Amino acid sequence: MRLSPSLPAHLRRRVIHVTARQYRTATPWAYQWRNCVVQHGSRRGRGIAKRQFHVGKVLMPPAIFTGLFLALWCYKCIMLVLFQNAIIYNPFLPPNARSMQISEFARQCGGVEWREERIKSLDGTEIALCISEMSCGKESAGSSKPPKTPVYILYFQGNASSLPPRLPDISGVLRQLKAATEGQVHYTTVCLSYRGYWTSHDRPSEKGIDLDSEAALRWITRLHRERHKEAEAAPITILWGQSIGCGFATNLAAKTQDGDNLPISALVLETPFTNTRAMLEALYPQKWLPYRHLWPFLRNHLDSWANLGVIATKAHKPEVYIVEAGKDELVPSDHGRLLYQRCKEVQLFAELHTVSGALHNDVMVRRQGKQAIAQSIVSAVSRAREQVQRPSGLAKGKT
DSSP states (O other): OOOOTTSOHHHHHHHHHHHHHHHHHHSOHHHHHHHHHHHHOOHHHHHHHHHHHHHHHHHHHHHHHHHHHHHHHHHHHHHHHHTHHHHHOBTTSSTTGGGOOGGGGGGGGTTOOOEEEEEEOTTSOEEEEEEEEEEESOOOTTOSSOOOEEEEEEEEOOSBSOSGGGHHHHHHHHHHHHHHOOSSEEEEEEEEEOTTSTTOOSOOOHHHHHHHHHHHHHHHHHHHHHHOOSOOSOOEEEEEEETHHHHHHHHHHHHSOBTTBOOEEEEEEESOOSOHHHHHHHHOOOTTSSGGGGGGGOSOOOOHHHHHHHHTTSSSOOEEEEEEETTOSSSOTTHHHHHHHHHHHTTOOEEEEEETTOOTTOTTTSHHHHHHHHHHHHHHHHHHHTTOOOTTOOEEEOO
């Protein structure tokens, strides 16, 4: 409707008011309200729009915060899955770990001499070994050259640092071992530097380190056959693992085939855990955190629990010696006992030692820990030399 310009202003407003009232009566409510707000500036319409605008401002911050939280949650899950090897293995701690030399720690080894050897892993990767030789026992009267029992100890380190700074503590165990050994025994200790650690090449992973472990055992087998071409005292091979190294020790014992290498006589497991999944649940017990639910994506299992079951099926069953820390701040206190109970279930001979007051990395530092490890090795050697067979898998616990 068009109004004449000559119409007085008060009459023009009256006509618009009457027309709008008739329009509201004849038009559906939703369409009427929208047009009323847009065209006529209704006070009611402006109030509703204003209230709607304020509700949006209130909800916006929580929505943004929730979105950022979910994005961070998903991001951390993806990073944990993709970079789990970098999280589990820490060869660069401390920062100079890969540049350390054996000579830097020679004075702290108390007369135990170490040398470096380089070998090829099964996939051709160059890896390093630290080796020490030690003869124990006094010669028997009336015997010009009593036969010495060759004992080979293959050591698997924890997940951080490198071998040189560990040598003083390992040397302390060897000195305890020498003092406690009876009879003619020659110990050859071989410490394996995993790929990516110290001077070894490539990057660490469970699959790759398993290849390194097999290569180290084959090297020990060749060394023994070169030294002892004639039939002498039967060799004794002991696998000694610390923390994550326990997983690699049980991996090797479970996967090695009887007859391919020297038979494994015993496992010494220092501060072991059952498997990586259990450690994930122990480190992140909160159910609302995503990390404990990511176990299906693990590429590093290190399942000592399952490995013990496989080891028990072999013709040559090694004995198991578990040394746990009394106040372990990383591995739950029940993991050592669970593995001990597992040995009993699958009928493997086992001993359990607890180092009172020791933290996770304190076992070899404390005198009681050195004695527990040395005594475990001495017991394994003594039982192997006597050729005592216990097919029923008796278990003996010590704390």
